[in-house]
Amino acid sequence: MNAALIVAEAPALPLNTAGKYVAGAYIVVFVIVLIYVAIMGIRLSHIERDLGELLEIKKAADAAEEKPLPTLASTTGAQST
């Protein structure tokens, strides 16, 4: 039996009635995937923010290492004069 004949045998629900259910089902799955993508996007933004903070911590640590610390001798010398 070819497809045209199957269609001609009248489906249980016509397109205008079944269409909304079919569309609804596919939209639901699309929305679920969309929500998942949105959640992944939020997580990605958190990771990006965390990495930014870590970069700041690393920069601050590097800056502290480069800054020369006052020596004990220079401190005591300054006190004696």
Added chain:
Amino acid sequence: MYGRGLRSLSILTVAAMALALSLVFFYAPLEAEQGFLQKIFYLHVPLAIIALCGFVLGGLLAVMHLRTRDSRWDMRSYVVIHMSLIFAVGTLITGSIWAKGSWGHWWVWNEPTLVSFLIVFLLYATYQPLRFAIEDPERQARYASVFAITAGAFVPMNFLAVRLSSAYLHPRVLGSTSNLPGSMALTFLVSLIAMALLFATMCKYELTAKHTRAQVRALRRLLSGEDGAPAPRGRSAVPSTSGPMTTPAAGRTSL
């Protein structure tokens, strides 16, 4: 590295989904009894199959966790069950929409397939609360694995029991694929493959995200001079990423 191959897998998934949708709406003929409403089955049945297979896979991964005591298996089991639950929600919703269109009711309590799937869903809905209830990460992982194995064994038994005692109401697709016209069978198989790819991609995304987050936390501990200290952890349902965690510099984590 969970991110390896993610791009090609994502592209393959999008292509497969596009092909499946094209076949569903432009190639597969209308079914004689249900007409256009039957198009839901190309979505609903693959969702259900993948969700149930995911639950069983979660149990198998939990077996690996109990055998090796490697927390990476626990993480994989957790992610697979988590994704299967999402797919199960999709299955229940699309099934209800089909039931409303076909039977005139959103839900029918005397239909064994529907009720049994709901029971499986509710069973797995307790998985996350179970994890959340246990604070100690090792105990949490162990108990969750035992749960995943027990529930994973329940899924095929439940499936077989429903098949054997079926009231012959729920339309069958799996097992009668050979009775479908070739075009319908092809469309169904492509839809199933596309759904499996979507599942794999989502799991891989989830694992990559959790792995990256663990690496960022390890890096934070390293930079703040708490290298040897255990990772701070509140009560959480997410598997622990502590344990034999190494620093990102070493290129490995315990995920």
